[in-house]
Amino acid sequence: MPFQDRQEAGQRLAEALKRFKGPDTVVFALPRGGVPVAAQIAKALGAPLDLVLVRKIGVPFQPELAMGAIADGGELVVARNEDVIALAGVTETQFHRAVSHETVEIERRRRLYLGGRERADAKGRVAIVVDDGVATGATTRAALRAVRARAPKKLILAVPVAPTESLGELRAEADEITCLESHDYFLGVGCYYADFSQTEDDEVIDLLDRYGAEATRG
DSSP states (O other), X not given: OOBSSHHHHHHHHHHHTGGGOSTTEEEEEOTTTHHHHHHHHHHHHTOOEEEOEEEEEEETTEEEEEEEEEEESSSEEEEEOHHXXXXXXXXHHHHHHHXXXXXXHHHHHIIIIIXXXXXXXXXXXXXXXXXXXXXXXXXXHHHHHHHHTTOOSEEEEEEEEEEHHHHHHHTTTOSEEEEEEEESSOOOGGGGBSOOXXXXXXXXXXXXXXXXXXXXXX
């Protein structure tokens, strides 16, 4: 088993990213599972922790199949999977209806996790986008585009584990990718953790309290 839990995965990623330690770096996590991974990186690098809120846009009759994703890292970005949209015969009306539904959930999570928190400034800095793993890459792509819109000088994707194919597709979205384990035959992110228990909302909020922009500035 490559990783004991998300905390250990984050510590190992932090070691691989230690050259970015300092005030020029900001860490963005995909909640919820990416937050405990990213918190270890933020702690080790002395960088503020922020969120990029992402939701998969599922095909209406097969919601687990991603026809795109929506992300908010300060600016809303929609990433479309045109191949899936075409193969599933999804109309523009259906797609936009699904986007609207997930936008409501993004706003709910923004209020829950961020509220009136100070957001980390990515402009002209090294921005590291972190999740606990990559599957199809749809939500990761949207997250990278949302953070890219905030004009970092360098955009890095950092994940413990991912399919080799998805990583290849994501290289056009990031300036650099740090991935500890890549597999041609991918079993699913949770299969590479001994403990892949669900990250709860309270843990997300607690880690933002400890490592967010206000905490690191203070």
